[in-house]
Amino acid sequence: MIKNNILCIKLRVISISLCFVAGLLVSAAQADKLPYVSQSKIRILAGPGETVSGEITIENPTAESKNINLYLEDWHYLHGSSGAKEFVSPNSMPYSACPWISFTPRNIQVPPFGKQKVSYSVNIPAGAEGARYASLFFETMVSKGVPLLKSGSYAGFDINIRVATLFYVEVQGTVFRSGQLNNLKVEPSQAVGGGLDINLDFANTGNTDIATLGEFILKNKEGAVVARGVFNNLYAFQHGKGALSSTIKEMIPPGVYGLKITVDLGKATAEAGMGNGPVITKEAVVTIGENNRVIEFGELS
Amino acid sequence: MTMLKAYRINIPILILAAVMVFSRCSFAADTLPDDNAAPEASAVAIEEVSPAAAGIADSNSNKSAQAEHVFELSVIAQNQPSSVNFVNFNPGDSPQSNEVLVEIKSNLGRQYQVLQNVTSRLANIDGQRIPLKNITAQTLPLSGTKGFLKIPDKTPLKRGHVLLYISDLEGSSDKFKINYELTAPENLIPGNYLSGILYTLSEI
Structure with a gap:
């Protein structure tokens, strides 16, 4: 009987301890839980003189209160048309949407495990046309380089992080997507293993941003496909330019071939659920000799 | 009984x-880095509340019925205290290193990037400076890093934006390290030198 009681007490102590330790561990895990960000891209299509409003919620799933600063900046694509962006001062770019966007509040204190809403409004001026771009940033401090030494040397950096909500604002009834493909080159590949490189230039001749999805097929005289591939995704503002490239890795038998290139200009709008295309299709004749030697290639038409 | x-x-x-x-x-x-305990982590969360507002077609609305969208950045300095800092260095000393773990979680399925911006000169209260060229940055892969690191070699710091990383085309969650290395200048005046680094996460 006594043994049973002792065993019972031991079991209770063990289980309560387990609960306590497990509880601590779960708390610690929640404290370390990393916040998430959704709605990192907003594409707006509205007419001149119209105002579009929305709300963004900022959530703090950590156990610490977070101070977050909100502000707008402009952005542009970095050289190379890969879609990589650089952010610059508001109103410094010719296609800045910053003057059209307002939001409130500008600074928020999000309590532990709490949420805060931010209201934004995009006012498109009467007479506006084309497309504008901006980024709304949410910035918070991670750590501060503080320990000041009385002697010796110390170098420290404050660390801040920010996430962007990119705005693409298109003025309904005025935007059009169009592009040109030029300067086709088919030449031996520089890559290890040989093959053929296909390069061409792209120019955005519309008045809004374009993100492309491109592909090619190479057909022989009988219409059989002997090679196919995809081009790099290309991103360009209105009047922007870039290069499309792809590689045929296979060894192509000597002969005359038809090269068909298709470039969909509507990748961005498709991702936003705003429709597909337009699509550019161009063809050229390519004559290939022994060992993938390019004898000649014609103009795109 | x-x-x-x-x-x-x-x-x-x-x-x-x-x-x-x-x-x-x-x-x-799910949350801790492989290599080291995390001294500190912080980030920001944004959630669109009314994506279907009149006139708005947002890129995430088609997936609203699916899992919650995730797009988060965490930056964890591996130093103690958790910061990028160099202590008690002198001319002629071996370079000092600091590592920062950068982790991105995303389920958007779209490519993204991480930028670094050194926001000010590295200066003390008297205006004396340590040239930023005395600090190099280098992006280092971890096992399983999927994206493209843009500073594979030690490169002197400079003010302004520098592209650190671009994800794979699928926008997979990923992580990598940045190694900062300081070499004390020959004409170093002892003191406390401060600057700031801003890391930016955005979609491509």
């Missing part, structure tokens, strides 16, 4: 404890 009573009381508690311990294991596997 006494034993039975004891089990009646303790079995639910033991099950609860086991569930909580298991939960901790899952959280830890």
